Amino acid sequence: MDKKLLNKKVGIPRAISYYNNYPFYYGFFNHLGIEIVLSDKTTTKIINEGCKYVVSDTCLPVKVYAGHVVNLLDKGCDVIFVPSIQSTNYKINNCSKIRGLPEIIRNVINREFIMIEPTLDKTENIDLKDFCIETARVFGISDEKLIKEAMKAGWSIYNSFLEMTQSGIPYQEALANALNRNSAKKTIDIVKPLSVVIMAHGYNLFDERISMNIIKKLEKMDVKVYTSLNVPHEKAISSIHSLGEVQYWANELELTGTAAYYLLNNKVDGVIALSAFGCGPDSLMVDEISYHCKERSMPLIHLTIDEHTGEAGFVTRLEAFVDMLMRKKRSQLEKKSDKLEKQSAEILKIRNDKVLTGTSK
Numbered sequence: 001m002d003k004k005l006l007n008k009k010v011g012i013p014r015a016i017s018y019y020n021n022y023p024f025y026y027g028f029f030n031h032l033g034i035e036i037v038l039s040d041k042t043t044t045k046i047i048n049e050g051c052k053y054v055v056s057d058t059c060l061p062v063k064v065y066a067g068h069v070v071n072l073l074d075k076g077c078d079v080i081f082v083p084s085i086q087s088t089n090y091k092i093n094n095c096s097k098i099r100g101l102p103e104i105i106r107n108v109i110n111r112e113f114i115m116i117e118p119t120l121d122k123t124e125n126i127d128l129k130d131f132c133i134e135t136a137r138v139f140g141i142s143d144e145k146l147i148k149e150a151m152k153a154g155w156s157i158y159n160s161f162l163e164m165t166q167s168g169i170p171y172q173e174a175l176a177n178a179l180n181r182n183s184a185k186k187t188i189d190i191v192k193p194l195s196v197v198i199m200a201h202g203y204n205l206f207d208e209r210i211s212m213n214i215i216k217k218l219e220k221m222d223v224k225v226y227t228s229l230n231v232p233h234e235k236a237i238s239s240i241h242s243l244g245e246v247q248y249w250a251n252e253l254e255l256t257g258t259a260a261y262y263l264l265n266n267k268v269d270g271v272i273a274l275s276a277f278g279c280g281p282d283s284l285m286v287d288e289i290s291y292h293c294k295e296r297s298m299p300l301i302h303l304t305i306d307e308h309t310g311e312a313g314f315v316t317r318l319e320a321f322v323d324m325l326m327r328k329k330r331s332q333l334e335k336k337s338d339k340l341e342k343q344s345a346e347i348l349k350i351r352n353d354k355v356l357t358g359t360s361k
């Protein structure tokens with residue numbers, strides 16, 4: 001076996017599957033006694049580094065991923081976990097770039113390193129257990145009982161993370177609590193004048209550099225923000241079906257599932273679609289939701305991001321959208337209050353008429 005693998009250290013790029021799956025990876029690797037080295041948080045340098053390796057028309061998340069692999073290599077970590085997540089349910093596939101991530105990375109980063117590249121492909125009956133066995137084998141671990149326990153440890157952290165996000169705890173806080181096995185403080189649902197749902201992949205939305213901190217920016221504008229992490233998995237699936245659509249992509253629940261859930265519950269004042277420029281699946285999903293928003297007169301803005309997106313233009317569009325939502329809400333409230341005023345005037349008039357004609361007791 002390779003000498004480095006005896007060190008039992010694995011590098012995990014803080015990109016793509018990290019954003020949804022890290023609580024599981026953390027519990028799993030820790031239980032097996034494998035130390036995790038994370039790449040740094042995304043910076044402009046990491047993005048630029050990734051862009052040097054990947055052709056320009058590739059989507060931003062893949063360029064960012066390559067930048068994180070380089071960051072790990074520069075830190076001296078040369079065993080890197082690059083999973084190939086093909087499908088998460090029978091015929092529910094990921095996009096070709098996520099499926100072929102190990103191939104892309106191997107072909108573009110011409111440096112010496114060991115890649116751990118397990119496959120998850122439920123369409124082909126390759127499930128999470130196979131994925132975990134393949135990963136552990138690289139470190140010389142073949143004890144299935146131990147691997148099963150490590151999976152259990154992964155699920156336990158993952159489920160506590162999910163429980164916290166679904167109860168409204170912000171992503172970073174829920175992640176830190178779950179990893180440190182802290183129980184979460186009860187959240188108080190603060191009522192805000194406006195609320196929006198952001199339909200976006202976790203790797204675009206929760207990477208603060210990529211999303212330009214959109215959640216915090218909206219909160220500063222006094223807007224309540226909902227994301228895919230607030231929606232239970234089954235409800236996201238049933239919401240897609242209730243709109244008469246079918247789930248095709250593995251990560252569709254983060255976009256159509258989430259937006260559909262809030263559209264059907266009539267819980268938000270607007271929808272923000274945040275996607276990477278050049279992403280084929282996202283453009284189809286945004287089109288689908290735009291259609292349903294139009295039918296319900298629900299405002300939607302589509303913000304696309306790439307490595308050149310400037311913060312000033314991004315904020316201007318966001319502010320203009322929030323202004324428009326505020327004007328719409330104000331006019332709806334004014335109409336409602338006019339209607340109420342008219343109704344009370346009518347009631348008063350009926351009462352007075354009854355008094356005058358002596359029919360009132």
Ligand code: SF4
Pocket residue numbers: 059060061062095096097098201276278279280281282
């Ligand atoms: S879903 Fe879109 S943004 Fe995500 S990796 Fe695939 S092409 Fe890129």
